[in-house]
Structures are given as structure tokens and as C-alpha cells.
Amino acid sequence: MTSPAPIAEQRETPRPGPAAAPALSIDSVSHAYGPRRALMDVSFNVQPASFTALLGLNGAGKSTLFSLITRLFGIQSGRVGIFGHDISKNPGEALRLLGVVFQPRTLDLDLSLTQNLLYHAALHGISRREAAARSAELLGRIGLTERAGSKVRDLSGGQMRRLEIARALLHRPRLLLLDEPTVGLDVKARADIISHVRQLVSEQGIGVLWATHLFDEILPGDDLVVLHQGKVLAQGPMSRVVAEAGAQDVNTAFMRLTGAQTLPGGGI
Amino acid sequence: MSGITTRDTPRGFSFQEYMTCLTGIVWREGLRFLHQRERFVSALVRPLVWLFIFAAGFRQVLGISIIPPYETYILYEVFIAPGLMAMIQLFNGMQSSLSMVYDREMGNMRTLLVSPLPRGYLLFCKLLAGTAVSLLQVYAFLLIAWFWDITPPLSGYLTVLPALILSGLMLGSLGMLISSGIKQLENFAGVMNFVIFPMFFASSALYPLWRVQEGSPYLYYLCEANPFTHAVELIRFALYGQINWVSLAVVATCTIVFMIGAIYAYDPSRGLARRGLAGGEG
Numbered sequence: 420m421t422s423p424a425p426i427a428e429q430r431e432t433p434r435p436g437p438a439a440a441p442a443l444s445i446d447s448v449s450h451a452y453g454p455r456r457a458l459m460d461v462s463f464n465v466q467p468a469s470f471t472a473l474l475g476l477n478g479a480g481k482s483t484l485f486s487l488i489t490r491l492f493g494i495q496s497g498r499v500g501i502f503g504h505d506i507s508k509n510p511g512e513a514l515r516l517l518g519v520v521f522q523p524r525t526l527d528l529d530l531s532l533t534q535n536l537l538y539h540a541a542l543h544g545i546s547r548r549e550a551a552a553r554s555a556e557l558l559g560r561i562g563l564t565e566r567a568g569s570k571v572r573d574l575s576g577g578q579m580r581r582l583e584i585a586r587a588l589l590h591r592p593r594l595l596l597l598d599e600p601t602v603g604l605d606v607k608a609r610a611d612i613i614s615h616v617r618q619l620v621s622e623q624g625i626g627v628l629w630a631t632h633l634f635d636e637i638l639p640g641d642d643l644v645v646l647h648q649g650k651v652l653a654q655g656p657m658s659r660v661v662a663e664a665g666a667q668d669v670n671t672a673f674m675r676l677t678g679a680q681t682l683p684g685g686g687i
Numbered sequence: 688m689s690g691i692t693t694r695d696t697p698r699g700f701s702f703q704e705y706m707t708c709l710t711g712i713v714w715r716e717g718l719r720f721l722h723q724r725e726r727f728v729s730a731l732v733r734p735l736v737w738l739f740i741f742a743a744g745f746r747q748v749l750g751i752s753i754i755p756p757y758e759t760y761i762l763y764e765v766f767i768a769p770g771l772m773a774m775i776q777l778f779n780g781m782q783s784s785l786s787m788v789y790d791r792e793m794g795n796m797r798t799l800l801v802s803p804l805p806r807g808y809l810l811f812c813k814l815l816a817g818t819a820v821s822l823l824q825v826y827a828f829l830l831i832a833w834f835w836d837i838t839p840p841l842s843g844y845l846t847v848l849p850a851l852i853l854s855g856l857m858l859g860s861l862g863m864l865i866s867s868g869i870k871q872l873e874n875f876a877g878v879m880n881f882v883i884f885p886m887f888f889a890s891s892a893l894y895p896l897w898r899v900q901e902g903s904p905y906l907y908y909l910c911e912a913n914p915f916t917h918a919v920e921l922i923r924f925a926l927y928g929q930i931n932w933v934s935l936a937v938v939a940t941c942t943i944v945f946m947i948g949a950i951y952a953y954d955p956s957r958g959l960a961r962r963g964l965a966g967g968e969g
Contacts, residue, residue: 514803541711544704
């Protein structure tokens with residue numbers, strides 16, 4: 420098995436690494452909190468340069484799954500691989516290739532934007548000089564160069580999210596996980612973040628797993644995984660999932676699959 | 688799913704990457720500390736209250752005989768100074784543990800734990816960072832105490848450093864171990880009552896142990912068994928350029944035990960996240 424391209428070369432090679440290993444592979448993963456079963460035999464893949472939406476209600480098991488992938492919980496049964504690296508056996512290699520945006524804000528509010536980025540870079544062993552260069556570049560890309568020295572506390576919700584995404588990209592991961600990243604944002608900020616992430620997929624070949632309960636964030640070309648009460652009910656290209664459910668759109672498909680009531684406006 | 692290979696050997700991390708990570712964590716902890724000016728002030732005021740008020744009132748009550756490492760009769764203030772230095776570190780260790788619980792509730796902890804470096808090493812860096820902060824506090828205290836006639840030999844300021852690092856690590860890892868068991872922030876009051884106060888009072892910080900022995904032999908044994916007593920004695924002797932070997936052995940052993948315990952408790956397949964996020968796991 421060939422290992423993924425060295426991190427330093429990633430940006431110069433927008434094409435994804437060897438096709439052998441998916442960016443993320445979830446293989447028969449089950450998880451229980453005591454007697455309560457949160458995930459049951461969950462399996463799916465995220466391919467490099469693809470946008471995979473993980474669609475589920477609150478409590479469907481999305482956060483548990485994220486905690487397993489990021490090694491916050493130990494895996495009870497099944498396997499999680501990131502570009503072929505088993506997260507339990509070789510967490511170092513796996514986590515190097517992974518960038519995460521958690522649902523709760525995880526920035527140091529009293530530190531500046533740059534300080535937050537430098538701290539994250541240090542956690543990945545990126546030298547100070549390199550880290551400063553990358554931070555400046557990423558801040559430019561998210562349009563916050565002028566705010567580099569201000570405290571994170573003074574940013575808007577949308578700006579914080581953009582900063583968190585920039586931070587998750589600092590160590591140039593090839594798989595990006597986002598756990599309901601648009602929650603609590605206004606329409607404009609939401610649209611900005613979605614288009615930014617989609618750009619990362621198309622231009623840099625990053626594999627994205629995007630957990631959401633908002634249908635309008637999913638496009639027909641995306642891969643879709645429907646998670647409900649800890650089980651995968653359907654997966655595949657969105658158009659196929661919708662067609663197989665005998666529905667016209669994702670909204671109806673989801674309703675048919677889960678028996679859930681949807682609210683007007685596209686959310687669950 | 689064929690993606691996962693059977694031959695998957697870790698590439699490991701270079702020495703430089705380890706050092707970058709360590710300096711980054713210490714740097715951030717220092718920045719955070721500087722931003723919390725109240726924390727610095729209260730960390731300094733607490734021992735000074737003991738020194739200026741408690742010791743001044745108490746010196747007439749308690750006579751101190753000549754006990755090692757002291758070679759002459761000493762003022763009570765001089766006697767409790769090492770105890771107060773250890774107290775600063777005790778509070779700091781517990782406060783870092785509090786901030787870890789806070790970080791965990793707020794999600795900041797996740798940033799640390801998704802670093803690809805080995806988790807045990809990350810926690811060790813965090814401990815070193817907390818210890819570094821406690822050193823700042825202790826030396827600031829010593830500076831002020833110097834004007835209050837607490838004047839150990841100048842070389843003592845240097846020889847006490849390794850003792851302070853070791854005791855800082857011990858108290859920090861104890862705090863970390865405790866923090867892994869705390870589910871919520873509010874429980875910190877319990878830590879005050881059940882950890883900080885008993886450890887501080889049942890130790891040689893405020894009174895020589897032979898005095899305690901006269902009063903209650905049982906309490907004496909308790910004090911002798913208290914690792915905090917040995918942290919105090921280690922610091923006391925080191926401040927006068929001497930080594931208390933028993934205390935050194937106790938503090939070193941406790942540091943290792945607490946640290947292993949804390950790293951074990953923060954292992955993903957056990958403690959931390961499962962308890963913290965799932966709640967009521969018990």
C-alpha cells in the first residue's frame with residue numbers, strides 16, 4: 420500500500436493521493452454508552468475530493484461518530500481509517516491527515532487570531548516561521564488579514580467559523596470534518612462557508628465530511644449518508660438516494676426513510 | 688472495506704516537532720496567564736496574606752526550635768515561606784485542573800487532543816506549562832518576601848528551582864488526575880474542601896511536625912504520609928542548598944504515579960470524553 424503524498428507537497432498536487440485508500444473509511448462501527456446504543460454497525464466511505472453530507476437529526480449519532488473519528492472516544496467495535504491509517508493503531512499518521520471543525524467553538528477568545536493559529540500549528544509540530552507564513556496566507560484567504568492582531572472575542576460568529584476552518588487547514592490535512600458548522604450563522608455567513616468548503620473540495624482535492632440537518636446545504640452531486648437512530652439508512656450519490664426513496668427531493672426522501680416529520684423551510 | 692491496510696507503521700515525530708509542540712503549549716499557557724491579571728494578583732495575594740497577617744499574629748504563639756535545614760533560631764515567617772511557596776503551586780495545580788475541566792466543557796480540550804502527537808506527551812507538555820506558570824508566581828512571591836526579611840542565601844534561589852519544578856509537576860499531575868474525575872465546573876468547590884485544605888493543613892507547611900506529634904500522633908502520621916508535606920520539605924531544604932532525600936523520593940514517586948494515572952484517565956478508550964460528554968457514565 421502506498422502512503423499518501425508527503426504533507427509538504429499537498430498543495431502543489433491538487434489531485435488526491437493514491438486511489439487505493441478512501442479519505443475516510445468507517446467500517447462496521449458500533450458504539451454504546453452503557454446500555455444505550457448510539458451507533459449500530461455503521462459503515463461508509465468518504466472519497467478524496469468529494470463532499471459527503473452526513474444527514475441526521477439531533478441525536479442520530481453524528482457527534483458520537485465525530486468523536487470516534489477524532490479519537491476523543493476509544494473505538495469499541497469496528498474500524499476507522501483515514502487514508503488507510505487505522506485511527507486506533509496509528510493515530511499519529513491518521514490525525515496528521517485530518518482537519519476538524521467541531522460544533523462548539525474551540526478558539527481561545529482572549530488570544531488574537533494569529534495566536535490561535537500559531538498555537539494550533541505548534542500542536543502539529545509546525546515550526547514557528549512556517550506557521551507564521553501559513554497563518555498569514557490563510558488569514559488572507561478568509562479575508563481577515565486586517566484583524567490578525569485582534570482578539571477572537573471581537574469577531575462575529577461567521578468570522579469565527581471561517582477562522583476555525585482556516586485553523587483546521589493549517590497543517591494541510593486531506594480530510595476535513597465539519598460538525599454542523601453553519602449552526603447559528605446568518606444566511607450570508609452560511610453561504611460563504613459552504614462555498615469556501617466546496618472550493619476546497621474542487622480546487623484542493625480535500626475530502627469533506629459535512630454533518631448537517633439542513634437539506635439545502637446538500638447538492639445533487641454530493642454523496643449522502645443518512646444516519647438515523649445510530650443506523651445508516653441510505654448512502655450514495657444524493658440523486659440516487661432520492662430516486663431510490665421514490666422521492667423528488669432530499670427533504671421528502673429523508674422523511675420517507677426515517678418517518679420523521681419535517682418542518683417547512685427545509686430543516687428537520 | 689479494503690481501505691485499511693494491515694501494515695501500517697507510524698512514521699513518528701522528529702525531536703524538533705516535539706519541541707515545537709512543547710514550546711507552543713507553554714507559550715499559550717503563559718499568554719493566557721498574562722491575560723488573566725486577576726489570577727496572577729490573587730495567586731500572589733493569597734500567600735502574602737498568610738505571610739503578612741497570619742504569620743505576624745502567630746509568631747508569638749509558636750516557638751520554633753532549631754531544626755534542619757535551619758542553623759539558627761528563625762522567625763515564624765521564615766519557617767512558613769517554603770510552605771507558602773508550595774501552597775502557590777498547590778493552588779496553581781488545582782487551578783490548571785479547573786481550567787482543563789473548563790476547556791473540556793467549552794471544547795478547547797478537543798483542539799489539544801486532536802493533535803497527532805502522542806496524547807501522553809501532550810498532557811506532559813500541559814503539565815510543564817502549568818509548572819512554568821507556577822514558577823513565575825513563586826519567584827514573584829519570593830521577591831516580595833525578600834523585603835519582609837525572608838532572605839535565604841542567594842544561591843538558594845537557584846537550588847530551589849529543580850525542587851519547585853518537581854513539586855509543581857507533582858501537584859499539577861495530581862490536579863490533572865482529579866480533573867479527569869470531575870464532571871462539571873461547579874465541583875471545584877469540592878476540590879477546595881476535600882483536596883486543597885486537608886493537604887495544606889495536614890502538612891508541615893504551617894508548623895513543624897514534631898509539634899504536631901506532641902498534639903496528636905495520628906495526625907502526625909497523616910502529615911507524614913501527605914505528599915504535600917514532602918513537597919514543602921523538599922522546597923525548604925533546597926532553598927538552603929540541601930537535599931531532603933526522603934522527600935525527594937516521595938515527591939518523585941508521587942509525580943510518576945499521578946502522572947501515569949492522569950495519562951491513563953485521559954486515554955480515549957477510558958476516562959475523559961466518555962465521561963465528559965456522555966454524562967452519567969459513572
